[in-house]
Amino acid sequence: MDKMGMTEKKFIEDLNLNGLRVLTRVDFNVPLNKDLQITDNGRIEAALPTIRHIVEQGGKAILMSHLGRPGGERVESLSLKPAAEELSLLLGQPVTFAKDCIGEEVEALIEGMQNGEVLLLENLRFHKAETKNEPEFCGALGKLGDVYVNDAFGTAHRAHASTAGVTGFIPESAVGYLIRKELQFLGGAVMNPARPFTAILGGAKVSDKIKVIDKLLNKVQTLIIGGGMSCTFLKAQGYKIGASLLEEDSLDFAKELIQKAQEKGVELLLPVDAVIADSFDKSASTRSVSVEEGAPDGWLILDIGPKSAETFCDSVRKSGTVLWNGPMGVFEMEAFALGTFAIAQCLAEVTDKGVVTIIGGGDSAAAIQQFGLSERITHVSTGGGASLEFLEGKELPGVSAIQQSK
Incomplete structure (x- = not known):
């Protein structure tokens, strides 16, 4: 295929995930009603093959996403907490929710993870640095994983910290099942x-x-x-x-x-x-x-x-x-x-x-x-x-x- 093609990109199945922290960019930008209930979980369902693969291979799934446009502020109505609850139901296993996406508390949560466990980080766009692709923020995200997987096609056209910049701070990267299917x-x-x-x-x-x-x-x-x-x-x-x-x-x-x-x-x-x-x-x-x-x-x-x-x-x-x-x-x-x-x-x-x-x-x-x-x-x-x-x-x-x- 041409330069846009899939043949040249590493795929999640090419990585050994056992025991590793797998930092994964998913697209959980789902619609919520005024009671903060998810009205269409399609995007969460679309990420399941990649998440299940990480779990089955004994990796530690550390998921990150944005939701809406909070503009670098903490907006409670745009928290990803409902997505963590929905994902837990779909996966049939607990999903831990982190109150931020970087920092010592998040690092401590990851430190305590067992193989096959799933953690969802809070909305990346609560930090202005995400959309600005700031190196310091990219580095803070990079510290959270041993390998990086991008499975968020909906934001693949954006050069943000979680979709592009972070790859400079993690030794191995691959695309997930959804991006492969899209391409x-x-x-x-x-x-x-x-x-x-x-x-x-x-x-x-x-x-x-x-x-x-x-x-x-x-x-x-x-x-x-x-x-x-x-x-x-x-x-x-x-x-x-x-x-x-x-x-x-x-x-x-x-x-x-x-x-x-x-x-x-x-x-x-x-x-x-x-x-x-x-x-x-x-x-x-x-x-x-x-x-x-x-x-x-x-x-x-x-x-x-x-x-x-x-x-x-x-x-x-x-x-x-x-x-x-x-x-x-x-x-x-x-x-x-x-x-x-x-x-x-x-x-x-x-x-x-x-x-x-x-x-x-x-x-x-x-x-x-x-x-x-x-x-x-x-x-x-x-x-x-x-x-x-x-x-x-x-x-x-x-x-x-x-x-x-x-």
């Missing part, structure tokens, strides 16, 4: 997809996806564009979009892309109809219109229409690999969730028939979870920004910091 699926989609390869891009902004679109245009046979970003493309084609989200700065890019797709022989599918509303509200008046009719002044395009959903799904059914990043509409409101649901449902159906389906994290992962279809997709990525940057062909600091395998 295999996302890397496979980029490097060697089963064809025809279809990419579905949605979400609000074209500007967020320009680099990905450019990269994918050289790989795909079909490119489908929905969501808020499709409004800029519809405007570029001269259609009326009313008061819909428009990125003036991206209009030229949209026009060029339509041209480029034609030149490269890539099928570019844009919405042919839309669900419009007279206000951004779940109780707004709504109706379906063709793009030729367009959205009247003051109305907003908030979802793809039924004909678009059908056209997009027809294309998905003919594919060998489908990559989906970004919802088709404002799926959080029921009136504008049908387009996203149709795509999700269609992806689940084709997966059953052997098509490789990959969801690139972020909102589309949240949508597929909401519809209860995650289990029927080949791979749902745990990283939003990390997935996008990887698909753009960028090096991920959290991966490049890991030692090469011999």
Whole structure:
């Protein structure tokens, strides 16, 4: 594989963990409700294979993560204590919780650990030095482990102390099962997809996806564009979009892309109809219109229409690999969730028939979870920004910091 590939990186199974302190970066950045209960434990579940491996091999699992954006302050509502309790239930064994992530008390707790025990450190981002990747903080973390494992794909695109800097202070490092799986699926989609390869891009902004679109245009046979970003493309084609989200700065890019797709022989599918509303509200008046009719002044395009959903799904059914990043509409409101649901449902159906389906994290992962279809997709990525940057062909600091395998 290329420079982003997995073949060169040490993998957790390459390390001897018996009796060693295994400092492991996991992604326990889970949503909490106002009673501080975890509403979706998917990210904790995703780390289980790596944690179980450490336990089974007789290592001492010292886990670290961030939660939310406390901005370098101690914010009790962003404590990882609920994650320790949830992990204990999932593992079926006690998980000790440390009240900080560095310092003498933490070191003393680790000193008293037996082989196969699990300790979760408090939120890394209670310290400003974490996101600043400060050497002193990296060193304080490095003191806690004999080997380092990164299994947090969601933060692999960040050069923080716990994802990158710490590797300078620990002799051995490797990636865990989750990062390996992410790189295999996302890397496979980029490097060697089963064809025809279809990419579905949605979400609000074209500007967020320009680099990905450019990269994918050289790989795909079909490119489908929905969501808020499709409004800029519809405007570029001269259609009326009313008061819909428009990125003036991206209009030229949209026009060029339509041209480029034609030149490269890539099928570019844009919405042919839309669900419009007279206000951004779940109780707004709504109706379906063709793009030729367009959205009247003051109305907003908030979802793809039924004909678009059908056209997009027809294309998905003919594919060998489908990559989906970004919802088709404002799926959080029921009136504008049908387009996203149709795509999700269609992806689940084709997966059953052997098509490789990959969801690139972020909102589309949240949508597929909401519809209860995650289990029927080949791979749902745990990283939003990390997935996008990887698909753009960028090096991920959290991966490049890991030692090469011999």
